[in-house]
Amino acid sequence: xxxxxxxxxxxxxxxxxxxxxxxxxxxxxxxxxxxxxxxxxxxxxxxxxxxxxxxxxxxxxxxxxxxxxxxxxxxxxxxxxxxxxxxxxxxxxxxxxxxxxxxxxxxxxxxxxxxxxxxxxxxxxxxxxxxxxxxxxxxxxxxxxxxxxxxxxxxxxxxxxxxxxxxxxxxxxxxxxxxxxxxxxxxxxxxxxxxxxxxxxxxxxxxxxxxxxxxxxxxxxxxxxxxxxxxxxxxxxxxxxxxxxxxxxxxxxxxxxxxxxxxxxxxxxxxxxxxxxxxxxxxxxxxxxxxxxxxxxxxxxxxxxxxxxxxxxxxxxxxxxxxxxxxxxxxxxxxxxxxxxxxxxxxxxxxxxxxxxxxxxxxxxxxxxxxxxxxxxxxxxxxxxxxxxxxxxxxxxxxxxxxxxxxxxxxxxxxxxxxxxxxxxxxxxxxxxxxxxxxxxxxxxxxxxxxxxxxx
Ligand code: SF4
Numbered sequence: 034x035x036x037x038x039x040x041x042x043x044x045x046x047x048x049x050x051x052x053x054x055x056x057x058x059x060x061x062x063x064x065x066x067x068x069x070x071x072x073x074x075x076x077x078x079x080x081x082x083x084x085x086x087x088x089x090x091x092x093x094x095x096x097x098x099x100x101x102x103x104x105x106x107x108x109x110x111x112x113x114x115x116x117x118x119x120x121x122x123x124x125x126x127x128x129x130x131x132x133x134x135x136x137x138x139x140x141x142x143x144x145x146x147x148x149x150x151x152x153x154x155x156x157x158x159x160x161x162x163x164x165x166x167x168x169x170x171x172x173x174x175x176x177x178x179x180x181x182x183x184x185x186x187x188x189x190x191x192x193x194x195x196x197x198x199x200x201x202x203x204x205x206x207x208x209x210x211x212x213x214x215x216x217x218x219x220x221x222x223x224x225x226x227x228x229x230x231x232x233x234x235x236x237x238x239x240x241x242x243x244x245x246x247x248x249x250x251x252x253x254x255x256x257x258x259x260x261x262x263x264x265x266x267x268x269x270x271x272x273x274x275x276x277x278x279x280x281x282x283x284x285x286x287x288x289x290x291x292x293x294x295x296x297x298x299x300x301x302x303x304x305x306x307x308x309x310x311x312x313x314x315x316x317x318x319x320x321x322x323x324x325x326x327x328x329x330x331x332x333x334x335x336x337x338x339x340x341x342x343x344x345x346x347x348x349x350x351x352x353x354x355x356x357x358x359x360x361x362x363x364x365x366x367x368x369x370x371x372x373x374x375x376x377x378x379x380x381x382x383x384x385x386x387x388x389x390x391x392x393x394x395x396x397x398x399x400x401x402x403x404x405x406x407x408x409x410x411x412x413x414x415x416x417x418x419x420x421x422x423x424x425x426x427x428x429x430x431x432x433x434x435x436x437x438x439x440x441x442x443x444x445x446x447x448x449x450x451x452x453x454x455x456x457x458x459x460x461x462x463x464x465x466x467x468x469x470x471x472x473x474x475x476x477x478x479x480x481x482x483x484x485x486x487x488x489x
């Protein structure tokens with residue numbers, strides 16, 4: 034249990050405490066600010082630890098930022114000392130390491146110094162720098178809008194999945210009404226559209242719905258008469274791919290598609306709750322290739338029962354297909370996932386080696402890391418990373434993850450974001466996660482988003 038005299042620091046402190054799996058321990062924490070000194074005094078067991086950092090502070094925003102940083106660092110150093118354990122991103126617990134790095138650079142400092150002070154491993158400091166170099170052209174272009182359409186339906190629910198999606202066998206009765214709402218939402222966007230960089234139909238498994246239903250979604254997007262742009266459908270699992278859906282996608286201008294097997298092991302596929310085989314992954318990939326799409330393949334490091342060699346096999350299989358993108362996720366334990374009900378903490382042997390291996394294999398296959406993010410409770414404290422062949426980075430992923438463009442998002446559990454560049458400000462509106470509630474509140478969602486984008 035944490036007792037602190039500064040309650041607004043508690044969430045950040047607890048992020049570090051959870052990282053070390055020390056939620057059951059008792060800490061008493063006092064925070065003081067004197068001159069430019071940020072002082073954290075922590076009592077743990079019978080010992081008292083004092084940490085002091087100095088930062089020149091100009092305003093209240095900076096004060097809070099540095100206070101949070103100093104408190105995280107204090108707890109990280111204490112728990113590192115007590116356990117002897119260190120983590121690949123040290124005391125950085127945020128979702129977007131690149132964002133913090135850009136902020137440091139924006140204030141005229143070398144982000145590497147801050148990252149080293151936060152105990153980020155040297156190879157990860159270099160890795161973040163590599164991702165930033167790949168993103169430079171997108172930052173330079175900046176602005177614009179990304180359009181996201183949520184289709185939260187899947188054939189079955191994967192054991193590690195915390196997403197709102199449910200097996201289509203239990204939600205299929207909502208699909209037509211759900212699409213009617215998407216049609217109304219999409220039609221309402223016309224007055225707010227400017228420079229649209231990309232369209233992304235995400236899942237769930239968008240190909241889990243019928244071709245006729247998919248056609249309604251595509252037609253509603255086509256009615257917006259957007260100029261040619263990157264257009265992704267996260268088709269999803271290989272067992273729902275059909276030539277009819279692929280042809281339809283092509284006819285409506287989709288140019289990027291995701292084939293997401295997560296592993297090339299049939300044994301693992303069964304364990305994670307998938308009903309398809311690796312042979313179907315190859316078949317889906319080759320068929321999608323015939324239609325000329327850029328293809329992304331998703332993999333997960335740390336799936337149940339997999340060792341470094343198993344994950345290495347999946348990496349080699351994916352790289353041998355030479356898709357435009359390969360996205361490597363690190364398994365994370367999320368509320369709502371079946372896995373989370375059974376496991377309190379993920380301890381995966383070799384997870385660090387799996388991530389290092391992914392960097393080596395994909396780099397030597399000609400890929401570059403172009404976006405990254407982290408999640409809470411991610412095995413070993415690692416990251417998720419998108420890799421691209423030259424010229425094949427996904428603009429949607431960069432725009433949304435780095436928050437350099439507006440995200441106009443429709444459907445259940447969709448979060449629209451308006452980015453006020455230069456003001457360091459983002460405003461959001463979110464739709465309900467639950468499908469029947471989303472359908473019932475569609476009109477309200479439409480009017481809230483119009484308001485967010487300044488259209489009354
Ligand atoms: S396919 Fe994706 S969205 Fe669907 S249940 Fe599995 S992890 Fe979740």
